[in-house]
Amino acid sequence: MDIALMIKQLSEAVVGLPLLIIVIGVSIFYTIALHGIQFRYFLTAFKATLFPSQKGEHTEGQMSPFHAFMGTINSNLGNGSIAGMGTALFLGGPGAALWVVIFGLILMSVRFAEVYISVLYGMKSDKKSVLGGPMVYLKDVPGGKFLPHVYAVFCLVYGLLGGCSFQANSIQVSLKTTWGISPFVSGGLLFVFVLYILCGGAQRIIKISLSLVPLKVLVFLVSTAAILMYHCAALPAAFSLIISSGLGMNAFVGGVVGFSLQQAITAGMTSSIFATESGLGSAAILFGSTGSNDPIQSGLMGMVSTFLSMLTGFIVALCIVVSGVWNSGLNSTALTIAAFETVFGNFAGWIVSFLSITFGFGVLVSFAYISRSIWLFITNNRFPQAFIALYSLFTLGGALATVVIVWDLINIAVAGTLLINLFGIVMLLPSIRTTLLNQLRNYRA
Numbered sequence: 001m002d003i004a005l006m007i008k009q010l011s012e013a014v015v016g017l018p019l020l021i022i023v024i025g026v027s028i029f030y031t032i033a034l035h036g037i038q039f040r041y042f043l044t045a046f047k048a049t050l051f052p053s054q055k056g057e058h059t060e061g062q063m064s065p066f067h068a069f070m071g072t073i074n075s076n077l078g079n080g081s082i083a084g085m086g087t088a089l090f091l092g093g094p095g096a097a098l099w100v101v102i103f104g105l106i107l108m109s110v111r112f113a114e115v116y117i118s119v120l121y122g123m124k125s126d127k128k129s130v131l132g133g134p135m136v137y138l139k140d141v142p143g144g145k146f147l148p149h150v151y152a153v154f155c156l157v158y159g160l161l162g163g164c165s166f167q168a169n170s171i172q173v174s175l176k177t178t179w180g181i182s183p184f185v186s187g188g189l190l191f192v193f194v195l196y197i198l199c200g201g202a203q204r205i206i207k208i209s210l211s212l213v214p215l216k217v218l219v220f221l222v223s224t225a226a227i228l229m230y231h232c233a234a235l236p237a238a239f240s241l242i243i244s245s246g247l248g249m250n251a252f253v254g255g256v257v258g259f260s261l262q263q264a265i266t267a268g269m270t271s272s273i274f275a276t277e278s279g280l281g282s283a284a285i286l287f288g289s290t291g292s293n294d295p296i297q298s299g300l301m302g303m304v305s306t307f308l309s310m311l312t313g314f315i316v317a318l319c320i321v322v323s324g325v326w327n328s329g330l331n332s333t334a335l336t337i338a339a340f341e342t343v344f345g346n347f348a349g350w351i352v353s354f355l356s357i358t359f360g361f362g363v364l365v366s367f368a369y370i371s372r373s374i375w376l377f378i379t380n381n382r383f384p385q386a387f388i389a390l391y392s393l394f395t396l397g398g399a400l401a402t403v404v405i406v407w408d409l410i411n412i413a414v415a416g417t418l419l420i421n422l423f424g425i426v427m428l429l430p431s432i433r434t435t436l437l438n439q440l441r442n443y444r445a
Helices: 003-014 017-033 042-050 065-076 079-092 095-122 134-140 147-179 183-199 201-230 232-247 254-276 282-288 295-322 332-378 384-400 405-441
Strands: none
Touching (some): 017 254, 042 295, 079 332, 095 134, 095 254, 095 405, 134 147, 147 384, 147 405, 183 332, 183 384, 201 295, 232 295, 254 295, 295 332
């Protein structure tokens, strides 16, 4: 059988409704076990993020908890928010936006759990390059002799393909579509850029990552606010359509009801999981590198990052619905551009392309740090120069690639990292739950 076909079939099998059900099941399980932490400590989480206590400051890590939070935001706010929401609405209609919110809120419990456990185990670790993350805490679950390494391989593949090559490809497509820049020029520039940041080590990666967040957030907020203000009269109808479509209240014809609702739910779940990256362990790696001695504070900050990622996706979806282009037949980034065109006209493509580029750069840089940590774990802190070459080459290859098999491999890597990491945090719950709940009762942000 053709290898490409086999990979495609495997991709479709592993990233489907069963995987989504597992992710949501674990999220609900943790939500119940932690007494609805994302709801009870919602305001406390924002306070812990905006005004972190000195107790949570890093001791021997490479970054502070706030730097880890910004890095997580950088890795979460990628082209999945722009192209992904367009695809979600194309597949599931306006109702997909409702399920993005519902499942984004549920996923906050998983993000808290993985970050909390990562920092908790990071406090006990004597390794300087990898203080926390799934590679550390998976050692204490059944199969702990090999699971950390299997997880690391899956996560490295995802980092190289999803965090690096996919983002480079999105940037290249935006530059070519909007300004006619050759893929070879884009690829060459991206190659040099990544080579530069990696040669500067962890601190240069962190510095550039921090500088990208305010820029892309500012442009995103200003442009989407302009769209929502321009169409403010249609906002009540848009919210009503999102809710009624998501709940299936408008569909009364037999199988159409089930199919429409299923499409909306599935599209919403997929977008929430891939946009927030909750459960993949990427945030756990970043926060695990802080050396923080306050796992509760870090977990709450991680929870906020998931909420903000979900909110970003919903804002994009709301712009598409309120502008009236959601049923235009367009898909992915083209649908997002159509929404922006209702306000910005011919400049819409420029704005969306700029967002796509800055969002892509942010993910590219954050995953340089995440992938570097995984590489050092796999190689036992050896061959750092080889990683620099590898990540840079994947950036160049991603900018020039048009092979569909790459995206199928990304799906497989996502499934692998999700299943292993979720297994780990479920297995560790009995040993941490009592202490965690006691710490929460006594916690003051």
